[in-house]
Amino acid sequence: MKGELREARLIEGFATLADTLVEGYDVVDLLQTLVEICQDVLAVDAVGLLLADETGELDVVASTSEDPRLVRAMQLGAEARPCHRCFETGEQVSLVGLDGAPAEWSGFRDAAEELGFGTVAAVPMRLRETRIGVLSLYRTDTTALSDADLRAAQALADVATIGILHERVFRETDAVRTQLQRALNTRVVIEQAKGVLAHTHGVSTEEAFDLLRGYARSNRLGLHDVAQQLVGRTLIF
Amino acid sequence: MADAFTDALQELREFRGDDPSRLAEPIARSFPVSGASISTLGEVLSSETVSASDPLAARLDELQLDLGEGPCWDALRTISPVLEPDIRHRPRGSWPVFLPAIAQEEIGAVFAFPLAVGHLRLGAVDLYSVDPTTLSPLQARQASALAAVVSRLILRRALEAASDDEPVAAPVDRYSRRAIHQATGMVIAQLGVSVDDAEMLLRGHAYAEGRSMADVAGDILNGHLRFTVETDGIEDLA
Numbered sequence: 001m002k003g004e005l006r007e008a009r010l011i012e013g014f015a016t017l018a019d020t021l022v023e024g025y026d027v028v029d030l031l032q033t034l035v036e037i038c039q040d041v042l043a044v045d046a047v048g049l050l051l052a053d054e055t056g057e058l059d060v061v062a063s064t065s066e067d068p069r070l071v072r073a074m075q076l077g078a079e080a081r082p083c084h085r086c087f088e089t090g091e092q093v094s095l096v097g098l099d100g101a102p103a104e105w106s107g108f109r110d111a112a113e114e115l116g117f118g119t120v121a122a123v124p125m126r127l128r129e130t131r132i133g134v135l136s137l138y139r140t141d142t143t144a145l146s147d148a149d150l151r152a153a154q155a156l157a158d159v160a161t162i163g164i165l166h167e168r169v170f171r172e173t174d175a176v177r178t179q180l181q182r183a184l185n186t187r188v189v190i191e192q193a194k195g196v197l198a199h200t201h202g203v204s205t206e207e208a209f210d211l212l213r214g215y216a217r218s219n220r221l222g223l224h225d226v227a228q229q230l231v232g233r234t235l236i237f
Numbered sequence: 238m239a240d241a242f243t244d245a246l247q248e249l250r251e252f253r254g255d256d257p258s259r260l261a262e263p264i265a266r267s268f269p270v271s272g273a274s275i276s277t278l279g280e281v282l283s284s285e286t287v288s289a290s291d292p293l294a295a296r297l298d299e300l301q302l303d304l305g306e307g308p309c310w311d312a313l314r315t316i317s318p319v320l321e322p323d324i325r326h327r328p329r330g331s332w333p334v335f336l337p338a339i340a341q342e343e344i345g346a347v348f349a350f351p352l353a354v355g356h357l358r359l360g361a362v363d364l365y366s367v368d369p370t371t372l373s374p375l376q377a378r379q380a381s382a383l384a385a386v387v388s389r390l391i392l393r394r395a396l397e398a399a400s401d402d403e404p405v406a407a408p409v410d411r412y413s414r415r416a417i418h419q420a421t422g423m424v425i426a427q428l429g430v431s432v433d434d435a436e437m438l439l440r441g442h443a444y445a446e447g448r449s450m451a452d453v454a455g456d457i458l459n460g461h462l463r464f465t466v467e468t469d470g471i472e473d474l475a
Contacts, residue, residue: 059411068416075412191415192432195422198458205419205458231425231432 026222048074073111080105086122193227277360308349309361420454
C-alpha cells in the first residue's frame, strides 16, 4: 500500500481507535480493533496482541483470526524471542527468516512455518517505564517490515497503550493491573461464549467469534458484556 | 418442617468443612423420617457411606452397598427418586436379596434420591422411617433439592481430592486453556447449566475417564463428545 491511500487508512485507523476510547470502553474491544487496523494498514498477514498477566506472562488477548492454529502459534511466540525479548526490553524486535530460530523455540518456529509465516516483528505496548504487552506482526515472506510500517505500528500501539493507561489509572499501578487482569479475564468469557455460539449455531469457534463481534458491534455493546450474557444464558441470538 | 428444610439447604450450600460425616443430619431433620444417609456408588466414585445420621441409616446403606441392589441403586440408575412408603408389607420394587435382608431390620419406609451432576452419576441420599410413612410431593421435591446441593458438594470434594493426582492436574498450557473455556461454553449450551457446573462437569468427566481436561475439551470441540440431557446423559460419538 502506497502513498495517499495508505495515509488515509492510517488516519482512519487512528480515528477508529480514538472512537473506541469512550468512557467505560471494553479493553478487549479496543485491542481487537487495534489488531484489525494493523492488518488493514500495514503490510502484514496476521496480527496478535499479547498482554502480560500478574506474573508477567504474556497471553494472547486479540488476534486477526481466531483460527486455533494461529492463536497457538502466537501463544508459543509469547515465550520465544522476539516477543519475550521485546516485552523484557521495551524495544522493537524483528526476526526475518524463521529458519534461523534457535532450537529452544522450535515449537514456535514449526507452528509459525506451518501457517506459512517467514517474518515476525514484535512491537512493545509501553508508556515510559510501564510495559503492558506486545503487538506481534506476522508476514508470510522473509523480508523485514518497512521502517514506515514499524513506526505506524508503534504509533497505533502507543495510542492504545495510552488509552489503557490513561491519566486516572496511571497514577495507581494497582488500577492498571486490575484493568489488565480484567482484559485477560474477558478473554476467558469470550472463549466460553464462542463455545456457546458454536453449539447453538452449529459453527466453528472461529465463526462463533465473528458472530459475537458482529452482534456486539451492531448493537453497540462491549464484547465482554455480550459474552457474559451469552454464557449466563440471559442473551440468546 | 419448612424451616428445617431451609436451614438444611443453607447449611449444605455453605458447607466448606473437611468432614462430611455430619451432612446427613440436617437432611434427616428436614423430613418426618427416622434418619438419612449419603452414599457414593456407581462408576465414577467408589462405593462408600459418606454420612449417616444414625446406626440404622448406616446399616441400610451398608446392606445396599454390600448386596449391590436396593432403592439407592435404582434411584441412581434411573436418575429419579425411588419412593417406598411401606417397604416391609407392600414393596414397589423387586429386590430379591435386599428385601429379605431388611425384613430383619426396623425399617418401614425408604426414600432414595439420586446424586448426579449432569450426566455424572455419583451416589444417593436415602431417607428411612421406622414406621411406614409417605412423603408429600413437596417434600419429595425438597429432598431432591437437597440431593442436588449434596451432589455438587460431593463432586467438588472428589475433584479436590484428585487434583494432586495425574492426569486431572496435568499442567495446562495457555493455549489448551482456551480450548477448555470453549468446551465449557459448548457444555453450557448443551445442558443449559451455569459456568461453574459446566466446568465441574468437564473436570468430572475427565476425572471419571482418567483423562486430562484438555483431552476431553478437544473431544467436545471436535464433536466426538456431546453432553445431553437425555436419559443416557452422554453421547460418545467417537
